[in-house]
């Protein structure tokens with residue numbers, strides 16, 4: 001990449017030339033063109049329409065240097081969301097970094113399921129949702145934005161992840177959510193929630209097997225391992241969440257769980273053995289069984 005300067009402290013490369021250069025650098029990726037545009041928009045603070053309309057213009061030298069650095073990191077596989085520090089989820093612009101899982105669009109299926117279940121609940125008491133393994137706060141904050149009269153609690157074992165969740169909460173100014181640090185239900189023991197309980201427990205827990213070959217590919221290589229992998233063929237945390245729910249779920253309360261595309265049958269079996277009824281699995285847009293819900297009768 002050229003580093004020569006023009007009199008106005010601009011690098012002698014136009015927006016068009018930078019895009020051509022970066023697409024060539026990223027050519028081995030399926031998303032080369034989108035990634036190049038996203039990174040240049042991020043660096044310049046402009047949108048794609050501006051880049052296309054002003055292709056002959058130069059950008060500032062420090063922007064060109066930052067862009068070059070980001071393109072090189074992307075070439076090494078670093079996820080776009082970590083490079084730009086943001087990811088959209090359920091129309092919320094979330095801050096993300098290497099301490100949190102990058103929220104997936106597939107996980108919006110949990111929010112959709114939560115909203116359909118919440119409609120059927122309506123009661124006189126203050127309704128509550130517990131989001132276990134909240135990470136960036138994606139699901140909890142989407143729930144808080146859609147259910148402003150509900151109380152939402154997000155739990156995560158990672159203090160670093162909760163710092164990101166709290167940044168997002170402040171940015172989105174959602175007052176009806178709070179975040180608590182600890183292992184699954186443990187930080188709720190001895191609190192008011194042991195008495196008042198939750199109407200709905202939701203979770204996108206770690207559920208990938210330790211030996212899954214996908215852990216060595218794509219964005220996943222850069223994400224926190226504790227957000228991804230679970231013992232017992234990927235079922236250990238799903239089981240802890242299901243077994244522990246008895247203490248914290250209201251009578252007729254619902255549990256809604258994301259799991260791997262090939263784990264639905266076993267999750268249904270565990271829910272049935274644990275006394276849940278009305279068990280149903282929902283498919284994602286790709287037709288895969290990804291979210292299972294069940295209702296407790298006691």
Ligand SMILES: C[S@@+](CC[C@H](N)C(=O)[O-])C[C@H]1O[C@@H](n2cnc3c(N)ncnc32)[C@H](O)[C@@H]1O
Pocket residue numbers: 100101102103104107132133134135136137138139155156157158161182183184204205206226227228
């Ligand atoms: C798959 S990520 C989900 C993050 C977020 N809910 C989302 O959907 O984008 C799983 C989360 O569970 C958290 N986690 C892992 N083990 C945990 C535990 N024992 N107790 C609480 N949280 C845990 C991880 O730190 C991670 O943030």
